[in-house]
Amino acid sequence: MSKLLIIDDERGIRNTLREILADEGHEVDVAENGKQGLEMAQAKAYDLIFTDIKMPEMDGMEVLAKIVESRKSKVESEGEFASTDTPVVMISGHGDVETAVQALKMGAYDFLLKPLDLNRILITTKNALESKSLKQETKILRKKISSKGPQMIGESAAIMRVREIINKVAPTEARVLITGANGTGKEVVAHLLHEQSARANGPLVEVNCAAIPSELIESELFGHMKGSFTGAVKDRAGKFEQADGGTLFLDEIGDMSLAAQTKVLRALQESEITRVGSDKPVKVNVRVLAATNKDLQKEIEAGNFREDLFHRLNVIPIHVPSLNERIEDIPLLVDYFCERICNEQGIALKTFEPEAIKALQARQWTGNIRQLRNVVERLIILAGAKITKEDVEMYA
Secondary structure (H helix, E strand, O other), X not given: OOEEEEEOOOHHHHHHHHHHHHHOXXXXXXXXXXXXXXXXXXXXXXXXXXXXXXXXXOOHHHXXXXXXXXXXXXXXXXXXXXXXOOOEEEEEOOOOHHHHHHHHHHOOOEEXXXXXXXXXXXXXXXXXXXXXXXXXXXXXXXXHHHHOOOOOOOOOHHHXXXXXXXHHHOOOOOOEEEEOOXXXXXXXXXXXXXXXXXXXXXXXXXXXXXXXXXXXXXXXXXXXXXXXXXXXXXXXXXXXXXXXXXXXXEEOHHHOOHHHHHHHHHHHHHOEEEOEOOOOEEEOOOEEEEEEOOOHHHHHHOOOOOHHHHHHHOOEEEEOOOHHHOHHHHHHHHHHHHXXXXXXXXXXXXXXXXXXXXXXXXXXXXXXXXXXXXHHHHHHHHOOOEEOHHHHHHHO
């Protein structure tokens, strides 16, 4: 049963609206002025509010403004998923287009003119309640999506081995070196290791070593002092300090310069770092996870990677298999991506026919999980409600 509030200083309007809406099965409260109506709206959660505009003490526009303001305050205090979507329908005895436009801009759901039309009242009520329901469902879906951290999807033997190692290693302080090709999900492994560790309430700081110019990597990792180089306009903490008490994830560590490798090795050995331009060491309490798509043994032989750093990082090695090594997981991955993408795009859930799944399993996935997700998204956008083998052949 929906809870409705009617705010109007005319007793006849209040009673007529209450009778009409109560006959439709709604629970209806009434207020005889804006001040009383606002107090009721703030004390009780309503699914829909009707308010007259011209009223003594506090008019309907002020009531609307106060309701909109309380929505913003609730979002700020409770976050974006706060329940703030009660629609407000304005009622006026004057056909003032400018007032109607202003009310809609302020956040009103609709604008009704007196004398009230029975059909218009019922249609507006139905649409407003459906709109509120849809917004709530959308928020629930978004909350479900946002509350789910990175997930390792699959039941193949290869991925089960990875999951087993994560479960054993995550609660420890051991350093982990995660290897695997691009797009296999190395960052997902890092997130799971952090989330299942005793440091889960601390920060997880990620550094893409391949994306940072070699001349800036030391400043990025260890921080710098004001004036230590051109552009250093203030003191800045590096990633090691930012990750203090938590986890530092060094992604693509095989691309790190030898000079930076030397400093990382010292930081791991001594649990302290020194900012660029300073001679004062800073103690840090950080668990380091690293990942690479390179063969570090070959990089060591080529003189591109320090062997002592490799052994410091490689306490627990975890190799993430390529998608071609676990094609039996493709049906589960497709279902997962399909549901997630459809929710994100706000479209009805689509399905993949068995032959379409087989066609996807027959492909070579050089881009691994990342490539599969892109293909699933492309098929969802371009194909029909049921995705066929022919769709895969055309768009994948």
